[in-house]
């Protein structure tokens with residue numbers, strides 16, 4: 263059942279450049295409790311053997327079904343939740359072995375922007391305090407004046423006004439709150455930014471601003487992104503490479519343009535065909551996935567996708583396909599597609 | 601002319617804050633006919649959610665207040681109604697799915713209890729039957745293992761599943777109008793496709809109308825008959841979906857359509873998106889004229905002198921612009 267760690271590890275590492283981040287066979291199982299005694303009755307295999315690399319300066323996009331483990335992967339990398347097993351290497355250091363202090367120091371270089379701009383901002387703090395907090399924790403400013411100047415600069419970087427500093431999160435709309443989250447993450451000048459659905463809550467003209475902003479920041483500061491989103495058009499636009507996840511596993515990794523032009527995995531293909539096209543005159547043939555969304559507590563045997571796969575064959579429920587390099591730099595996990 | 605199901609006229613919903621009055625919704629006109637799907641799009645913070653919540657009178661007052669306008673539900677103004685009368689409308693006629701599923705689900709009750717509560721408003725059922733009904737609703741929205749998951753709490757579901765729970769709850773009251781505030785924003789596309797199909801199915805089965813608030817212009821293009829575009833508390837354009845995408849007239853709408861990343865146009869790949877420069881005006885002191893003037897590349901002196909009226913530029917196509 264497990265992913266082909268060794269071979270895949272070697273091959274997902276690009277020839278020369280040492281990756282900024284390496285994830286190896288990462289797993290996270292959540293206990294499900296039930297009954298009057300709250301015993302552990304089951305577990306969810308939220309992340310089930312995920313491996314990938316990210317080079318400095320690139321953007322790895324992550325897409326996949328709701329609940330497939332994208333956010334859990336992002337949070338495990340930062341150890342905001344503890345992985346059940348696996349390895350995470352960041353700038354050559356073993357993240358799993360870090361103590362509290364080392365972890366705090368590492369988090370200056372690796373920041374996260376959350377999916378839910380409503381839950382992630384402390385409602386009792388002003389925007390100035392929310393952004394300023396990180397500057398103080400990491401001792402990046404020496405005086406109150408310096409902090410305010412930096413906060414104003416950050417607000418302007420993300421397209422907000424200086425006077426927003428004294429307001430509270432509930433006074434902002436969803437889009438404005440997401441920009442506050444980006445300003446907070448940028449405050450400590452990180453190297454890697456894990457963006458968990460950073461533009462999902464924004465309308466398109468602001469989305470374009472934020473995407474352009476993230477692209478500019480990447481160019482300006484050499485930032486590296488792990489970009490999680492469900493909007494494939496956005497992921498396609500911003501990513502260097504894209505990983506497609508299904509039920510806790512990576513089923514395909516490829517350069518962005520190649521994935522869109524010639525997907526290998528049937529799930530990627532269905533996903534792409536389901537992207538709504540903003541043109542009422544275009545009517546496309548859609549591959550509607552049949553069947554229930556599989557239960558991550560008891561994922562389908564063999565290939566996790568076999569219950570919904572339009573080209574599944576009998577042995578797909580027996581044998582679990584491994585991620586193989588089907589074309590140079592293009593990996594997919596399917597027995598019957600090359 | 602047939603009376604619209606919902607007809608919002610000149611609605612102004614303002615909020616009193618320490619800094620002054622925030623004119624969140626400042627003269628909105630929109631209507632929805634029976635059985636149709638109206639898309640409502642617009643800049644973040646332009647007042648879509650406040651408009652939607654105003655319809656159900658889910659605005660905290662104070663700090664909010666209705667400054668002007670009417671909300672005609674089947675011809676009857678909702679604004680003067682008492683809380684009891686509104687509760688009846690909320691329970692049986694208009695349902696809403698919110699933008700933020702986590703804050704609108706109660707974290708201390710199981711999702712089964714929360715759906716059962718809505719079902720119990722309509723039918724006299726035992727608790728056991730209501731929970732079974734809740735499981736049936738969860739199955740309808742494709743939650744795996746529904747008999748078991750009714751006993752779970754909201755935090756045990758992923759973001760996408762929570763939104764499906766919200767939809768199950770809203771559909772439980774078989775409403776005439778479903779107001780869906782960003783219902784698929786947190787979902788990936790295959791589930792989005794299923795949910796939009798599900799909403800379409802419910803719409804046909806119950807003759808339900810939908811007010812769909814969304815940022816996904818692709819979703820609008822594929823599901824709506826008409827579209828209302830809002831900007832800074834005003835409606836700036838209203839058109840059929842074909843006219844809106846084929847012949848957008850307001851400079852804001854034009855910018856909006858050009859800022860969408862398009863998977864289907866590979867030749868344009870890796871081109872920079874066309875973002876509309878600047879930010880929305882401060883709703884504390886909205887500029888006197890066209891509210892888009894500060895960001896508009898066609899702005900002229902006349903634009904800042906007074907708010908341009910909504911004028912008809914084609915059948916059912918209205919634009920608030922002097923051009």
Ligand SMILES: Nc1ncnc2c1ncn2[C@@H]1O[C@H](COP(=O)(O)OP(=O)(O)OP(=O)(O)O)[C@@H](O)[C@H]1O
Nearest residue numbers: 292308328329330331332333334558757758759760
């Ligand atoms: N604290 C938890 N306890 C139990 N199960 C959990 C917990 N957090 C997540 N899960 C489960 O783990 C799986 C993966 O969840 P995760 O939030 O990582 O998905 P996701 O890919 O980010 O989904 P979405 O696109 O909906 O945000 C889901 O089945 C979810 O129900």
Ligand SMILES: Nc1ncnc2c1ncn2[C@@H]1O[C@H](COP(=O)(O)OP(=O)(O)OP(=O)(O)O)[C@@H](O)[C@H]1O
Nearest residue numbers: 433435436437615622624644645646647648649650
């Ligand atoms: N309780 C409140 N107090 C003060 N201002 C408020 C309050 N609620 C909303 N607003 C303001 O009203 C305006 C409209 O907010 P609304 O939530 O309707 O925007 P929206 O169009 O739904 O935006 P989004 O697309 O980001 O969800 C915003 O500028 C917001 O800051």
Ligand code: SF4
Nearest residue numbers: 565568571578596597
């Ligand atoms: S291995 Fe079989 S079930 Fe899985 S994607 Fe390939 S064909 Fe479909």
Ligand code: SF4
Nearest residue numbers: 890893896903921922
């Ligand atoms: S009224 Fe003037 S400023 Fe407003 S959209 Fe039209 S041209 Fe632009």
Ligand SMILES: [Mg+2]
Nearest residue numbers: 332333377759
């Ligand atoms: Mg997530």
Ligand SMILES: [Mg+2]
Nearest residue numbers: 436648649699
């Ligand atoms: Mg809103």
